Amino acid sequence: MKIFYDTEFLDTGRVIDLISIGMVAEDGRELYAVSGEFDQNAVRRHGWLMANVWPSLPTRRHEGTRCATCRPSGPGHLDLDHPDVRSRKQIARMVAEFIGDTPAPELWAYYAAYDHVAMAQLWGPMSSLPGWIPMQTDDLVTEAKRLGLTPGNLPAQADGHHNALADARHNLAMAEYLTEVARDR
Numbered sequence: 001m002k003i004f005y006d007t008e009f010l011d012t013g014r015v016i017d018l019i020s021i022g023m024v025a026e027d028g029r030e031l032y033a034v035s036g037e038f039d040q041n042a043v044r045r046h047g048w049l050m051a052n053v054w055p056s057l058p059t060r061r062h063e064g065t066r067c068a069t070c071r072p073s074g075p076g077h078l079d080l081d082h083p084d085v086r087s088r089k090q091i092a093r094m095v096a097e098f099i100g101d102t103p104a105p106e107l108w109a110y111y112a113a114y115d116h117v118a119m120a121q122l123w124g125p126m127s128s129l130p131g132w133i134p135m136q137t138d139d140l141v142t143e144a145k146r147l148g149l150t151p152g153n154l155p156a157q158a159d160g161h162h163n164a165l166a167d168a169r170h171n172l173a174m175a176e177y178l179t180e181v182a183r184d185r
Helices: 042-046 046-051 086-102 112-123 140-146 165-183
Strands: 002-011 018-025 030-037 106-109
Touching: 002 112, 002 165, 018 086, 018 112, 018 140, 018 165, 030 086, 030 165, 042 046, 086 112, 106 112, 140 165
Parallel strands: 002 106
Antiparallel strands: 002 018, 018 030
């Protein structure tokens, strides 16, 4: 059974710091989790992540403005009390259970290389990956190329860009489209 997933992460060139992960299985099950341990200060300094990923995260605005009618300034902070926010250890357990509850799991993602590393690093080095979790993720872009398509030929995502769960749902939609294209050939 295929599991479509997406991760959002901070890539420092040395570390791929998981921000969030979303997974959707073909049987309709879904998983979404936001790490409570990513470097929020580094994300705040990263223009693209602030513009594209931060708005989809559960956050709280900074309190303490000078007047009752003033709006709090700044991007706020991650809401560590939100039910989607978990420790990396909790996320690793959730992902392991989600994949473990899937018969003959196949992992699929869009531009999958970084997603696989971000997910696998929940357990540390690749050698620590639980045995029932696939050692690789199949790539929707590669499948599109195999069918003679470019990423620009794939269905566009209407909304939820860079929310890991919305992106995982869209990955499923792209896979369904690619299956139709392959069937029609």
